[in-house]
Amino acid sequence: MAFIGIDHGTTGMRFALIEGDRVLTFELGRAEAAAMSEKEILESIEENFGIRRETIDLIALTYSMGDGFCAIKDVRNLEGRGLQSIEGAGKKTGGGTRVFDAIRNSGIPAIAIPGLHVKSKVDPRMKVFSHLTSPEKLGIAYHIRCLGYRDFVVSDISSNTVTLAVAAGKVIGAIDACIFAPGVHHGPLDLQAIRDVDNGLTTANQAFIEAGSLKMTPYKDREELLSAAKKEEEAALLALDTIALFAAMEIVSMELLLKDYGTNGVVFLAGSVGEVEYMQKKIRAHLGQECLCLGKWHAAIGCAEIARDVFAGEKEILGVDVNFP
Structure with a gap:
């Protein structure tokens, strides 16, 4: 049995294969994927994993914000690519679109994972925000769930910072990149950014992708x-x-939400910056507690685990309904 998960990340498309006890990964840069044909993308998957497409049982795919649907479903049953709009927060390169279309048109069985947004089954107080998290973060959370944890907070820190809370195995809330803690590249719009947008000096999206801590550096x-x-x-x-400071603040806010559900949970750090030892030490010191750590591949691995378990008949993943087959 062979299952593949695909993480549509900010800087690259990450792929993971689960085949029995074997787990393999590889990455395509988004610009690299954009320059490839659909045929070349499928051939890349076959070559990197040493597998023929006919032997793949199910692929679990993430794409952009995933805010146009609420349940895990067949990619061929999505309207468009599962988005309310192609406009929004983030840089567009075309790589994710090319990979999505390659999978959808391949004939390989595939499901799409939604993001969390105002129509999702989360704590209703979180719905003051239209969007909570993009779908690959559910891959990270599901991998943690597969490790045996039912109550936890996970903060994914890289180009941006997104933090989720899971209670009794279900996602109850999240804080998206454009709301609170900055990452390296992306962050919320502050007063000056709002003024710049209103004065026509920049767009809101451009302000978002330049609001990370990188702006403090050369x-x-x-x-x-x-x-x-x-x-x-x-x-x-x-x-x-x-x-580290703002990620810790965001983690504490999600721990507060967990307390409303009668639990404290474990804290996980993930992402290409979250796996840096310096960051881990700083966040642990801020929180005054231990944090477990994952790497940049675990979103794709978690998506592959979703594919595996949906194929086996699961009808709910982290509280998200499954409409497949």
Whole structure:
């Protein structure tokens, strides 16, 4: 039995294969995927995993915000690609679209995972925000659930920061990237950003993708920032300290939500910045508690686990309904 999960991340498309006890992963940059044909994308999956497409039992796919549907369903039953609009918060390269269309048109059985938004089954107080999290974060949360945890908070920290709360095995809330804690690239719009948008100096989306802690530094991207942090450059450490502080605040806010459900839960850190040891130490110190850590691959692995369990007949994943087959 072979199951694949696909994480539509900010900087790349990450793929994971679960075949028995074997777990394999690989990544395509979003610009790289955008330049490939659908045929080339499918061939890349076959070559990297050493598998023929006819032997794949089910793929679980994430795409952009996933805010146009609420239940896990066949990709071929989605209207469009499962979005209310192609406009929103984030950079568009076309790589995710090319991968989505390649899978949808391939004939391989595939399901789409929704994001969490105002129409989802979450704590009703969270619905003051139209959007809570994109679908790949459910992949991370489900992987944690598969590790045996039912009550937890997970903060995914990379280009942006998104934090989810799970109680009794169901997602009850999340804080999206454009609401609170900044990541490296993305963050909420502050007063000056709102003024700049109103004065026509920038768009809201451009302000969002430039609101991360990178703006405090001379570095051009996450790789430069993390490299400078290893050298203990002051600007880099200040940027990471900033992310750590606000991520810790966001985690505490989700822990407060868990308390309303009668539990405390375990804290997990994930993402390419969350897996940095310096960040882990800072966040642990802020929280005054231990945090368990995952890496950048666990969203895709969790999506593959969703595919595996949906194929086996699960009708609910983290409280999200499954309408498949």
